[in-house]
Amino acid sequence: MPTTRICKIFTFDAAHQLIGHSGKCANLHGHTYTLEVVVSGEPIGEENPSDEGFVMDFAKLKAVVKTEVTDILDHAFISRGNEPALEVLRASGSKVAVLGFRTTAENLARYIVYRLKTAGLPVESVKLWETQTAWAQVYAAEVPDDGPFYQEVGGCDSE
């Protein structure tokens, strides 16, 4: 049976701020992110009549993404940890996800694929749409087992 890829698409809303960015993304703003999760494998055979012909039940895929990604990021302020608004939001009981890295589409895609891979999902890649015209894609095989590298210092965040 040939390797087959399946994909399920999710959306979540989050706010962020790219401290130090030279453009408009230095402002606190939000996105409705679209997340495409691609899982690959061989379709299951007759030994499992419930899942026969599935690479993976879409419902199971959805449950993992909910636990590992959307429950954490949806309607949260996704934070590197250095934003002035962080403490005010925390103090007011607003949902925050302090991620420790600059919340670019690239870094978020790496974070998401690593979490899904670590949770045991046979994820091949994720594509994260930050806007309707901009996305970042990361392949799980290219993320080290000990975790992805994020740009912790330098670039536009240098202060």
Ligand SMILES: Nc1nc2c(c(=O)[nH]1)N=C([C@H](O)[C@H](O)COP(=O)(O)OP(=O)(O)OP(=O)(O)O)CN2
């Ligand atoms: N390589 C990256 N560039 C930018 C990122 C990023 O994560 N990676 N992020 C931003 C901003 O957060 C924001 O996404 C603005 O992006 P942009 O595509 O410029 O948004 P627009 O609303 O202007 O999109 P249009 O579809 O062109 O109107 C900036 N850059």
Ligand SMILES: [Zn+2]
């Ligand atoms: Zn943004």
